[in-house]
Amino acid sequence: MELSGHVAIVTGAGRGIGRATALELAGMGADIVVAELDQPGAERTAAEVKGLGRHVSVVRTDVTSRADLKAMADRPRAEFGRIDILINNAGIYRAALPLDVTEEHWDAIMNADDDRPEARRDRQPRVDGRQDRQQEQPAL
Numbered sequence: 001m002e003l004s005g006h007v008a009i010v011t012g013a014g015r016g017i018g019r020a021t022a023l024e025l026a027g028m029g030a031d032i033v034v035a036e037l038d039q040p041g042a043e044r045t046a047a048e049v050k051g052l053g054r055h056v057s058v059v060r061t062d063v064t065s066r067a068d069l070k071a072m073a074d075r076p077r078a079e080f081g082r083i084d085i086l087i088n089n090a091g092i093y094r095a096a097l098p099l100d101v102t103e104e105h106w107d108a109i110m111n112a113d114d115d116r117p118e119a120r121r122d123r124q125p126r127v128d129g130r131q132d133r134q135q136e137q138p139a140l
């Protein structure tokens, strides 16, 4: 596949699957936006993308932050004038036995990995006036 002239945002591109995906896309010709929480990891991946001859932009991004997600989209629009691909890779995994999973543990994982409104319990109040599913459930 030829991706010259295309721009790809890769979240969590500082290491692992995100880094490998960013380098694969860069190898196909795409310019890369490294959207990552970990700055040293982001800079390492950015240097590797540059080594492949592609343009790269590092946007410090926490995917659980609405403001960061907006900046993640605004930066490439300003720098490259387009966004073609989003690799929504960033996430966390914390192994625990089911009965050891605390509310804090659950919320940390769901907030990073699953952005559906009904999955987020630390979010802003809904703006559409509808009730969250958890509020509709009878108390146990």
Ligand SMILES: NC(=O)c1ccc[n+]([C@@H]2O[C@H](COP(=O)([O-])OP(=O)(O)OC[C@H]3O[C@@H](n4cnc5c(N)ncnc54)[C@H](O)[C@@H]3O)[C@@H](O)[C@H]2O)c1
Pocket: 011, 012, 013, 014, 015, 016, 017, 018, 035, 036, 037, 038, 041, 061, 062, 063, 064, 089, 090, 091, 092, 093, 112, 113
């Ligand atoms: N590796 C596996 O076997 C496996 C299996 C199933 C799912 N996954 C999922 O695939 C994705 C990548 O896996 P991996 O093994 O490369 O993970 P990894 O932990 O090696 O890398 C994750 C990257 O995401 C970044 N990150 C974490 N939280 C972030 C946040 N809130 N905002 C921005 N960046 C954040 C980290 O700094 C890191 O660079 C994860 O979502 C993971 O849950 C991985």
